Amino acid sequence: MTGAAPLLRVRDLSVTFPPRRGRPPVRAVDRVSFDIQPGQTVGLVGESGSGKTTTGRAILQLQPVTGGSVHLLGHQLTGMPRTELRKMRRHMQFVLQNPYSSLHPRMKVADILAEPLKVHGSVPPAQIPERVAELMTLVNMDPAVVKRYPHEFSGGQRQRIVIARALAVNPDFVVCDEPVSALDVRTQAQIVDLLHDLQAKLRLSYLFIAHDLAIVRAVAHRVAVMYGGRIVELGDADDVYDNPAHPYTRNLLEAVPVPDPARQRAKLADIAPDPQFRGRDGEQGPCVFGEDHAATGASEWHEVGPGHGVSCRFWPPGITPPGRP
């Protein structure tokens, strides 16, 4: 990728969970690489258990990383000493999936929003109430309600508070982990709009993790599709949605329900079987593109268009990749 230096650079990020009770170790995230430019949103999609959330947590260093590197604003986060990392948290924030559990139940909203300000000393103590009110206005909420407790708010309002907390310290980068999936459809649209507006206003970069393909298309500039801990396809949102190059991406897009009972029933009747992908490790010989990666040492990644690539792993037998006879 060319252009300006990326805000976030993730290279070969891996997370392996240690073996448990005789079961083999789990590679939750396996050599994931991508960049996020300033002001850009990268959507991360994939089915449950594909490693999306673990990727987000590993980038924020909330999860021990077993390999690879993460650079934010040119600073390497992986292996950074704790105290330094805590200072870097000013630049990166987290919006969690469940607004009902991600706020301290016994803390007032004012205290919840003041906490990051105090931790990073970003405003003088006397100005904290003012900044808290400003944050509430930023997420379209009435600053007068800050003396209330989280349980007095609806799911959508709580998620606004979560977003306000994330924005308290003026971050550059926010990981949104399924930020709307716990909300009803109308509230989802409002929160997505809010995130959109905030991005324009504050030039934020997002890593937007979701399983809802329509929402990701609406917010993301670039989309990464994850399966089995790996990114199998990465490209501009329009390219990936309109010209999916990897069989798994095609499966995923086809699985979206259609709002027509008859057609949906027909679709379910001949639903594509679970992709029978080729063995993941220790694969010998040439890949589906005819390249022997073990011999050439190149990464298992093939460009199918400008800034649009697929992994040559996990191909179901009998399907030829684009650009090959």
Added chain:
Amino acid sequence: MTDASSRLRSRGQLLVAIGLAMLAVLLLIVALGPSIAPYSPSATSPNSLDGPTALHWLGTDSIGRDLLSRLIVGGRGTLMITFVAVALALAAGLVLGLLSGYVGGRVDLTIMRLLDVVFAFPVFLLAIAVVAALGPTVKNLILTIAVVYTPAMARVVRGPVLSVKRWDHVEAARSVGVGEFAIALRHVLPLVVSPILVQTSLILANTIFTVTALSFLGLGPPPPDPNWGSMLAEARQFMELAPLTVIGPAVAIVFASLTFIVLANGLREMLDVGSR
């Protein structure tokens, strides 16, 4: 909220109210002690082993001391020892339980195994051994009881900490940049107080028995200071001559531990501990 749980809650509130009223009586005895006793606890009268009279409401003991006065002054001693010992056990249990549960891993393993060693001894046997070895002073009694009840306290703190530390708001605080120490104190501890309150109350009830039982066996604070345990032991010797003298200390001991059992049950139902 369902009907049953709100009924349970209001029953809990009633129990807590009764428990608090009983506790107020106990605290009054501790606070006022000698100043509300009708006689000096060591003053003797010619009528020994007397039944209840207008002068001595609960009668007199074998050397003619007023039983009511001794009961009040002795209660002060017994209750003070109980409160101080449990407060120490609570403090130690909070620190160890929070450390163990929050940090986890090897720290957890080490602390819990060490506490298991203490826990494995029968409370009473350990108390007797320590007091017998170091001498029956008030300080030794308090320290022994504190040590003996620390593991129970630590376990009650550790359990809920293990689950609360995985809650989303803890991760959210960490991602904001809050330090681990502040997370443990501000984001975890306030959410585990309910079970701790209940357990503290139960341990208070147990401790009353332990303190009085040790005094009964002569391992309590040395005479001539009165306390409920030694009064019971003394009265027991003359039970055939003056059966009524046993009643005072026995009722006092039961009342005190009942106070904390009622409080514990009330708190349990009011705070909904156990269903969470």
